[in-house]
Amino acid sequence: MIISDQPLLQIENLSVRYITPTGVVDALRNVSFELGREKLGVVGESGSGKSTLGRAILRLIPRPGEVSADRLAFMGQDLNGMSETEMRRIRGKQITMILQDPKFSLNPVMKAGDQILEALSIHGHINRREGRMRVIEILKAVRIRDPERVYNAYIHELSGGMGQRVMTAMMVVTNPMLLIADEPTSALDVTVRMQVLAIIDDLVTQRGMGLIFISHDLNLVGSFCDRILIMYGGRIVESSRASELHNCKHPYTRGLLESLPSIEHPKDVLATLKRDPAWLMAP
Amino acid sequence: MSGNESTLAAPVGLKAWLMTDTPGSGWQAACGRAYRGWRAFARNPMGVVGLAIVLILLFCAAFAPWIATADPTVQDLSLRLQPSSAEHWLGTDRMGRDTFSALVYGSRVTLYIVALVLVIAAPIGLLVGSSAGYIGGWTDKVLMRITDIFFSFPRLVLALAFVASLGPGLNNAVIAIALTAWPAYARVARAETLAVRKSDFIAAVRTQGASNWRIIFRHVMPLSLPSVIVRATLDMAGIILTAAGLGFLGLGAQPPTPEWGAMISVGRENILDQWWVAAVPGMAIFIVSLGFNLLGDGLRDVLDPKMT
Numbered sequence: 001m002i003i004s005d006q007p008l009l010q011i012e013n014l015s016v017r018y019i020t021p022t023g024v025v026d027a028l029r030n031v032s033f034e035l036g037r038e039k040l041g042v043v044g045e046s047g048s049g050k051s052t053l054g055r056a057i058l059r060l061i062p063r064p065g066e067v068s069a070d071r072l073a074f075m076g077q078d079l080n081g082m083s084e085t086e087m088r089r090i091r092g093k094q095i096t097m098i099l100q101d102p103k104f105s106l107n108p109v110m111k112a113g114d115q116i117l118e119a120l121s122i123h124g125h126i127n128r129r130e131g132r133m134r135v136i137e138i139l140k141a142v143r144i145r146d147p148e149r150v151y152n153a154y155i156h157e158l159s160g161g162m163g164q165r166v167m168t169a170m171m172v173v174t175n176p177m178l179l180i181a182d183e184p185t186s187a188l189d190v191t192v193r194m195q196v197l198a199i200i201d202d203l204v205t206q207r208g209m210g211l212i213f214i215s216h217d218l219n220l221v222g223s224f225c226d227r228i229l230i231m232y233g234g235r236i237v238e239s240s241r242a243s244e245l246h247n248c249k250h251p252y253t254r255g256l257l258e259s260l261p262s263i264e265h266p267k268d269v270l271a272t273l274k275r276d277p278a279w280l281m282a283p
Numbered sequence: 284m285s286g287n288e289s290t291l292a293a294p295v296g297l298k299a300w301l302m303t304d305t306p307g308s309g310w311q312a313a314c315g316r317a318y319r320g321w322r323a324f325a326r327n328p329m330g331v332v333g334l335a336i337v338l339i340l341l342f343c344a345a346f347a348p349w350i351a352t353a354d355p356t357v358q359d360l361s362l363r364l365q366p367s368s369a370e371h372w373l374g375t376d377r378m379g380r381d382t383f384s385a386l387v388y389g390s391r392v393t394l395y396i397v398a399l400v401l402v403i404a405a406p407i408g409l410l411v412g413s414s415a416g417y418i419g420g421w422t423d424k425v426l427m428r429i430t431d432i433f434f435s436f437p438r439l440v441l442a443l444a445f446v447a448s449l450g451p452g453l454n455n456a457v458i459a460i461a462l463t464a465w466p467a468y469a470r471v472a473r474a475e476t477l478a479v480r481k482s483d484f485i486a487a488v489r490t491q492g493a494s495n496w497r498i499i500f501r502h503v504m505p506l507s508l509p510s511v512i513v514r515a516t517l518d519m520a521g522i523i524l525t526a527a528g529l530g531f532l533g534l535g536a537q538p539p540t541p542e543w544g545a546m547i548s549v550g551r552e553n554i555l556d557q558w559w560v561a562a563v564p565g566m567a568i569f570i571v572s573l574g575f576n577l578l579g580d581g582l583r584d585v586l587d588p589k590m591t
Contacts, residue, residue, distance in 0.1 A: 058490055092491030099490075105483035109505050118501070119491045152309070170491070 008178055008210040009035040009057070012071040016049075016056050016234075019064055027052040027065070029234045029280075035178070039204060039211045041221030041242065043256075044231035050214045053231070054097055054180045057212075059087050075177065093123045096171040097180040098200075101187040102163030106155040106170075113139075113151030116170045123174055138173045139166075142199050161192035165199060172203050178210040179203075186215070197224060218245075218256055230256070233280045252279055323585045330581020336574025343390040351384035356539040364557045373563050376549050382563050385541035389564065392542045393571065396457055396526040396535075397519050403461035405515055408468020413503050415469070416476030418495060427473065433466040438521070439528050446534040453542075456535040460525050464518060471514050475507035513586050516579035520572035527568050543568050 016028040028049045033040075042050050052061070059079060061067050072080040074095065079087070099105035107115055116135045120126050126134075132151070139147035142165040155163055164184060171179060181200060185193040201224070204211045215221050221228055222245045230238040230253045238250040248254060258271040302319075306312035324330055343350055352372065359379035367374050373382040415426040433441070445459035479485065480503070488498055529535035530544025538545065543564040550561030 060486070060489060088492040088494060090492070091489070092493070097487075097490040099483055099487050101483065105487040107484045107488070107502055110502070118488070118493070122491055122493050122497065167487070170487075174491075 006076060007034040007036050008075060010071055010073045011057075012069065014053075014056060014067070014069040014072060016052050016061055016065055016067050019066065026234050028056060031231075031234075031236055033229060033236065033239065035210050035212065037208055037210050038227060039201075039213060039225040041225035041228040042212060042214045042231060043216060043218055043221050043228060045216065048231040049234040050216075050231055051182050052234075054182050054212065054214055057180065058091055058095060058097060060091075089123070092119055092171075092176075093174050094176050095178045095180065096174065096176045097182060098164075098167055098171050098184045100183045102155065102158075102160060102167045103187070105167060106163060108155055110154075111151065112153050112155065112158065112166045116166065116173055119170050119173050134173065135169075138169045141172075141203065142166075142169045143195070144169075159192075160188050161196060164188060164192075164196050168196070168200060168203070172207070172209075175207060176209060178212070180212045180214070182214045183216070184213075185220075186217075218260060235280065237279060250279075251276065320585050324581050327581045327584060329577045330584070333574045333577025333579075333581060336570060337578050340390050340394065340571055340574065343387050344394045347387050347391055351381075351387045353381040353384045355380055355385035355388045355541045357381075364553060364560065366557070366559065374557070374559050376546070376560050377553060377557075378549075382546070382560065385546060386543070386564060386567055389541040389543045389546065389567070390571075392453070392536050392540060393523060393526065396453070396460070397522050397575075399457045400461045400464055400522050400526075401515050401519075403457070404464035405468050405511055407461070408465040408470075409472045409504055409507065409511055410499075411465065412469035412472025412474075413476045413499050413507060416473040417480050417499050417503055419480075423473075426469070430466040430469045433463065436463070438463045439525055442525055442529060443532070443534065446529060451534040451537065453536040453540065456526060456529045459529070460522055463525070464522060467514060467518060468511050471510050472504075472507040475510050476503050479503060479506050509586055513579070513583045516575065516582050519575040519579065523568060523572050523575065 011034070012032045014028055014031045015026070018025040018027060031049075031053060042053060044050050055061055056067055057072070057074075057079070059067065059082075067080075069080050072078065074090065077090075079090065082090070106112065110118075113132070113135050116138065117126075117128075117131045120131050120134060135151060136147045139150055144150050144162065144165055150158065150162065150166065155166075158166065164187070168184070179200075184200065185196055188196060197220075200211070200213075203209070211225075213221060213225055222242050225242050228240050228242050228245060229236050230240075230248070230250065232252050238248055238253050240248050240253075245253075246257065248257070252273075252275075255271065255273040259273055261267070261270060300311065301315045303311075303315065306315055324334075352370075357380065359375075361379065362371070362375055363377050363379040365371050365375040365379075371381050371383065373386065375381055376385070411426050411430065415423040415430075441463045442456075442459040445462055446455055449455040449458060485498060485502060488502055493502075526535055527542075527544030527547070530542040531548045533545070533548065535544055536542035546564035547561045547568075550557070550559075550564070554561050
């Protein structure tokens with residue numbers, strides 16, 4: 001059924017624009033890329049369209065945003081032509097998205113376990129006992145030591161790292177094919193960040209998912225992902241293998257790399273990015 | 284002085300168990316929270332008075348056959364319009380029926396109306412308000428304009444119109460009052476929904492593929508419920524007054540059901556000579572409405588942290 005050489009996701013000329021009374025804002029301009037079963041990092045500064053890309057794939061761009069694409073296909077199915085009902089079957093079941101801050105992205109009046117169960121019960125009826133067992137299982141898979149307690153906990157009773165693991169559990173419990181992680185670790189401190197990343201890495205590798213990892217941390221993405229897209233002003237300015245990141249040629253990527261401090265090559269003054277309006281045009 | 288000492292001393296026994304910072308079980312924590320809520324509520328003496336009135340009402344309704352001294356429907360024309368006496372504590376009406384017993388049985392009717400109106404009106408209001416707030420756009424405009432239309436009529440007049448078309452009777456009065464009561468809850472629910480609809484956890488449920496209805500029922504409504512409950516307790520007095528008004532006009536509960544509004548109506552003709560016949564049920568309506576209002580105020584102070 002699944003053809004291995006068929007890319008998981010094919011995107012051609014995806015654009016998102018917001019038509020507002022004060023003018024048209026182009027959030028994404030002609031983004032094209034393909035994704036296989038790999039870990040793809042998407043890097044860029046704030047407002048470069050990273051999160052918009054994630055939401056556009058799930059077709060969750062709020063009004064008055066307009067999405068257009070020559071091709072937006074997931075495993076050969078055209079997402080662009082799907083009805084809202086068909087789209088709901090894709091969301092959460094085949095493509096899921098981990099959001100940034102668990103403090104805000106989990107329902108404050110619902111038990112953590114019930115929220116994970118919610119994902120299961122949206123996509124097919126499941127009885128409570130069997131569902132509970134699968135939730136406990138997935139909580140163990142995200143390395144929560146006392147899953148029974150966490151099942152009955154509310155989000156304010158959990159730490160940030162625990163919350164993000166619950167969020168991750170919630171998004172992988174349905175065994176999706178593609179996981180979009182929208183800055184999943186930026187609300188966490190550094191040590192917890194590495195644990196959460198390791199968990200996501202394991203899950204993605206074990207279950208053979210595709211991963212789109214959205215971040216603004218170039219070093220992190222460079223070490224974690226297979227391939228990297230650099231975005232600026234709603235466009236992909238450069239695409240590179242993670243291992244060849246230091247060979248990138250685009251002045252924006254170079255600027256980003258040079259403005260990072262390095263412990264091996266200390267500099268007195270770090271470079272500042274000089275943005276060129278020409279980058280917004282076609283390369 | 285002894286009062287000061289007792290507050291300074293460490294609490295022992297049940298109180299310590301309730302007030303501990305490290306509860307041993309979820310049940311203990313829940314008990315402690317309820318106890319703290321009660322302490323906050325008890326600081327408001329008027330609220331406690333309201334609670335007492337409502338509890339007395341509930342007690343009367345539950346044990347009416349044992350409290351009442353006579354059957355409120357039995358007529359004895361030889362004993363009509365009696366003043367208060369050892370046999371008839373609050374006198375008799377012009378059919379010779381015992382007013383005290385009618386009052387006690389009437390509390391059942393009053394509670395029946397209040398409870399049923401809330402059971403009908405609160406869910407309707409919650410559903411309309413949450414859908415309008417969450418879906419937005421034209422749905423919001425249409426639903427809220429309908430709400431505004433219901434709001435623009437005086438409540439009793441609208442209820443009268445409904446009863447007139449449905450026919451007089453206790454259940455029709457309940458339906459009529461419910462139809463006039465839901466818009467307030469719709470407004471409250473919509474305001475709460477607007478506050479949560481943009482939040483990340485709603486976005487997260489959407490990325491999981493939840494439908495709009497699922498989000499409204501399972502994720503939005505539980506969050507607007509507390510405000511609706513507080514609003515409902517404050518509304519109870521109004522519901523009682525509307526019900527009594529309908530009863531007074533002969534459009535609510537039909538005789539021989541003892542209903543406070545209808546009792547005033549019966550006593551109206553003798554109001555100058557035998558004032559107690561109308562005054563006693565009037566006082567009952569007044570006291571119970573006041574009780575519900577005081578209770579609602581007290582509850583709002585406890586349940587809604589934004590107010591204090």
